Amino acid sequence: MKQILIAGLITLTLSVNNALAQSRDDWPSPIPNEYFGQVLFDRLEYTRTDEQQNIAVWDMQAWYGGDYHRLVFKSEGENTQNDGKPTDLERAELLYGYLVSSFWSIQFGVGTKGELSS
Template sequence: MKTTALTPALAVAGLALWSGAHGMEMREPAFSRVIIDELEARDADEGTLAVWEAAAWYGGDIDKLYLSTEGERLMDQGGETESFETRLAWSHAFAPFWDWQLGARRDWQPDDPNRDWASLGVQGVAPYRFETDVNLFIGEDGLTQLRLETEYELLFTQRLILVPALEMNLAGKADDELNTGDGLMNLEAGLRLRYEVRREFAPYIGVNWERQFGDTASRTRDAGGEVEETTLVAGVRLWF
């Protein structure tokens, strides 16, 4: 797939990343952190899935470089990566507990050409301590996606924590190459109970529910696929 139409957007994102990193060295001390929010196994219909979601950043309180990755890999029958995404962004704080982010995303597709997107997002803590992440992705041929994610930590004790989470994905137009429709594509909701042996190490168990909607669901049904799935999960959360 050609990516020439994204070249200006990616160049602007790269310049912003470089400028932000250069400015951070001049203005404030830098620090770094890596959080593996989900590293888990799911008991899916097609077999056991290994699922990960992680983020890392480097910089100060105002400006930082932000890297995230998420994906799924089927562990049975020799293993196959079903989805793999990385995102690099310059993150700038515009209010207490809130950052806006400018960057780029790449989808590493096993059977199709890799796909690049420019990204613009907002990340922070909403009222009542809901962690919120909203991202607009702009791709080739007028393709756009909007992703909304939120989660909440309910403390039973200082170590035992229940985390409900919700993710919603919407598309501006149909994507025949990936066989997805416009409008609301899917919802994913999870409920995970973790125990913090230490703050940096917390095993958890839970349940995860996914469902497709609208034209995306119709396309999946026509292809003989399932549009809804509920899985049990077990994993660990790490940060350092």
């Protein structure tokens, strides 16, 4: 009885394996690499003070690319409009990011700190 049961299980396993192998040929090709982008503002404010000054403050990060390769832009700063002074840009960075493993990436690039003229 055990021999018949074992022979039946082996036959069933082989027939399922053959059926799966034949259906794999009909599967569509994998999804091609696609590129996406995102802009994320941690802080975006536009205020009018008691002295009638318009002030904009931001802290943002944007990226464009695929799963492994990305172009990343980060910026943080403040601007008082129509005061004749340059924009107070705390930082601006343009980076290349590469995914090393799940949840870990390496980024390198160029950046600046200081003031920019508006």
